[in-house]
Amino acid sequence: MQLTRSKSSGSAAALFFFALLWNAISLVFVVIGFTTDAGIPFALCGLSFLGIGLLIVSAGVRMMMASWKVADPDLWISLPELRVGDKFKLTYRQKFKGRANVNHITLKLVLRESATYQRGTDTVTVTHDYDIKESHLPARHYNAGETISQELDLQIPPSSMHTFKSRHNELRWLLTVDVDIADWPDFERAYDVTVLPS
Amino acid sequence: MSADIVINFDAVTDLLGGVPRFDPSSTIRGSVQIVPHSNVNCRHIYVALVWRTEGRGDRDTGVVSQLDIYQGRLDAGVPTYHDFSFTLPRGPWSYAGHYINIIWQILVTIDVPRAKDIHGGLRFILSPAGRSLSFQAAALR
Numbered sequence: 038m039q040l041t042r043s044k045s046s047g048s049a050a051a052l053f054f055f056a057l058l059w060n061a062i063s064l065v066f067v068v069i070g071f072t073t074d075a076g077i078p079f080a081l082c083g084l085s086f087l088g089i090g091l092l093i094v095s096a097g098v099r100m101m102m103a104s105w106k107v108a109d110p111d112l113w114i115s116l117p118e119l120r121v122g123d124k125f126k127l128t129y130r131q132k133f134k135g136r137a138n139v140n141h142i143t144l145k146l147v148l149r150e151s152a153t154y155q156r157g158t159d160t161v162t163v164t165h166d167y168d169i170k171e172s173h174l175p176a177r178h179y180n181a182g183e184t185i186s187q188e189l190d191l192q193i194p195p196s197s198m199h200t201f202k203s204r205h206n207e208l209r210w211l212l213t214v215d216v217d218i219a220d221w222p223d224f225e226r227a228y229d230v231t232v233l234p235s
Numbered sequence: 236m237s238a239d240i241v242i243n244f245d246a247v248t249d250l251l252g253g254v255p256r257f258d259p260s261s262t263i264r265g266s267v268q269i270v271p272h273s274n275v276n277c278r279h280i281y282v283a284l285v286w287r288t289e290g291r292g293d294r295d296t297g298v299v300s301q302l303d304i305y306q307g308r309l310d311a312g313v314p315t316y317h318d319f320s321f322t323l324p325r326g327p328w329s330y331a332g333h334y335i336n337i338i339w340q341i342l343v344t345i346d347v348p349r350a351k352d353i354h355g356g357l358r359f360i361l362s363p364a365g366r367s368l369s370f371q372a373a374a375l376r
Binding site for chain 1: 330
């Protein structure tokens with residue numbers, strides 16, 4: 038079974054679109070502050086929002102830069118469905134689009150608790166990760182067109198928990214890929230794995 | 236308006252931390268004893284199989300099944316007994332984590348007209364045998 042990318046693992050395009058909207062609204066505040074009687078405090082407020090917007094743009098640029106060097110990975114698991122206690126094989130393949138000095142590649146099997154609650158008018162989500170298994174590929178130089186291929190033996194621990202989703206609380210199993218490239222933004226992706234009760 | 240509500244499970248074969256454990260998809264049977272402190276004309280007495288979350292997130296609940304076991308008058312100090320039986324679902328399993336706990340219980344509700352409902356509950360663990368309820372990453376490695 039091939040895994041599909043987690044919906045919460047944002048794309049650079051979505052981030053850019055959001056940043057564009059954010060900065061446009063912030064800019065209106067700045068212009069109003071400097072050109073009308075609204076005054077400097079109004080403009081400063083707009084500028085601080087603009088600063089946050091620029092940080093979002095920079096995050097988008099970093100995500101995009103990471104994608105210039107490496108393509109999205111392909112991940113397969115050896116079973117058609119997973120249950121608590123199952124042993125399975127993970128196949129990971131990823132192609133390099135450009136030359137890269139990789140410090141390390143980390144593949145992780147993670148159980149993530151995600152709890153959402155209301156605090157005043159804000160909705161807050163907190164997460165806690167249990168790193169079940171972590172595997173590192175060593176530092177290496179990769180040329181454009183080269184493909185990394187790796188197989189890993191994994192198990193959903195028998196004493197663990199199946200995937201659970203309710204309105205405010207969620208238990209998700211994820212396979213994460215982190216490619217740490219020297220002097221370049223990291224490439225990070227997360228893939229959802231549905232684990233059924235045994 | 237109040238009442239003593241005592242819930243008991245039949246055929247408990249396993250305890251986990253002192254709490255009865257039942258296998259997913261098995262049958263849970265038991266009885267409810269109700270002793271009202273005053274005369275009550277109740278609309279319904281419900282026995283429900285429910286789960287709920289506890290922890291940092293806002294609470295989620297699920298009513299898996301509900302029985303309407305009695306309607307009518309309950310006399311002060313006179314105990315009444317009612318049996319219940321539910322087929323348990325496959326999940327969610329009971330869980331004790333960092334931010335999230337999943338709790339199962341049998342919940343008894345006495346629906347009293349023009350007054351606050353009276354509740355009583357008894358927790359149990361829904362989990363396969365041999366599984367630890369507390370989820371610790373270190374123990375999994």
